[in-house]
Amino acid sequence: MEKNAYKLAAKLIKGAKNIIVFTGAGISAESGIPTFRGKDGLWNKYNPQELATYEAFIKNPKLVWEWYDFRRQLIKKASPNKAHIILAKWEEFLPITIITQNVDELHQRAGSKNIIELHGNIWTLKCINENCGYKEKNYEAPLKELPPICPKCHDLLRPGVVWFGEPLPQEALSKAFSLAKKADLCIVIGTSGVVYPAAHIPFVVKENNGKVIEINLEPTPISQIADISFFEKASLALEKINEYI
Numbered sequence: 001m002e003k004n005a006y007k008l009a010a011k012l013i014k015g016a017k018n019i020i021v022f023t024g025a026g027i028s029a030e031s032g033i034p035t036f037r038g039k040d041g042l043w044n045k046y047n048p049q050e051l052a053t054y055e056a057f058i059k060n061p062k063l064v065w066e067w068y069d070f071r072r073q074l075i076k077k078a079s080p081n082k083a084h085i086i087l088a089k090w091e092e093f094l095p096i097t098i099i100t101q102n103v104d105e106l107h108q109r110a111g112s113k114n115i116i117e118l119h120g121n122i123w124t125l126k127c128i129n130e131n132c133g134y135k136e137k138n139y140e141a142p143l144k145e146l147p148p149i150c151p152k153c154h155d156l157l158r159p160g161v162v163w164f165g166e167p168l169p170q171e172a173l174s175k176a177f178s179l180a181k182k183a184d185l186c187i188v189i190g191t192s193g194v195v196y197p198a199a200h201i202p203f204v205v206k207e208n209n210g211k212v213i214e215i216n217l218e219p220t221p222i223s224q225i226a227d228i229s230f231f232e233k234a235s236l237a238l239e240k241i242n243e244y245i
Contacts, residue, residue: 006237009213009228010244013094016185016211020176021087022201023100023107026190026216027234031078031106052163057128061147061156068159072122072141075104083189083234084110086242099176101191101198103161116172116179118198124160129153135160173197180204187213189234193220202226 013019025033050056050063057064080088088111090096097114098107103122107115125148127134132153148157162168176198180186186205193199199221202212206225214226215237223229230237 005228005230006240007244009230009241012185012211012213012227013090013187013241014245016183017095018179018183019094019096019185019187020179020183020201020205021096021098021187021189022191022198023098023102023189024191024195025102026192027081027083028078028102028104028106029190030081030083030233030235033075033078033104033106052161053165054163057156057158057163061158065143065147065159068122068161069141069143069146072143075106075122076139076141078104078106080106080110081235083238084112086235086238088112090242090245097179099179099198099201101195116176118162118168118172118176120159120161120169122159122161125157126160127153127155128158129155168197176201177204181208183208184210185213186210187215188222188226189215189238191216191220191222193222 051067084106087096087098087107091112091114097116098112099116099118100107101119103117103119105121105123123137123139125136125138127150129150132150132155134150134152150157180201181204183205186202188202191199202222203225206212212222212226214220214222214229215234216229216231217233218231219229
């Protein structure tokens, strides 16, 4: 990639008044957390319909929890990488909100504060009984009890993530699209751009005359609307852009 592209990206970032950073599994892959759809993706080893649906959970809650407990242990050992850290540093002096599809809290651990989680949070446990409404943050990995039981109503606790077939949390989604309409710049990092409705966010920015910078390992559907695309690791691209910030 030409040096001028990194300079131009830095110029767009420094001149923007409302920036959203839209992140997916690719940004956490550098921290050793496998992506779902890459060649080493977690879904290649398991059938998601057996592990990431409400029906699967009701059928075999212990199996589903063993899977999520395994993931929680992987994430607990991981650390935020340079990409997470650079974004957190930028937030200190730039108007940035992170809209993430990730559930791992690595953005938070890097120091970012303005974060919208579209797909929930793997450290949240919530009761399947909606009349109960119990919810807690739990960072035990491994969990002491599988499946965990609600201390309030004694029903099952489930991971606080969005499963296949479930709607995204309405408040987070509304806020994300509202920000996308106002943003003059969207930085897309490590997302395949195929999971809707979240994947539409960069298109909303573009439709409202904003600029789009894409950082992915390979072209995606977002590439066709990107003003600048960097096809390389997020940490590498952000480090080079950061030299001109």
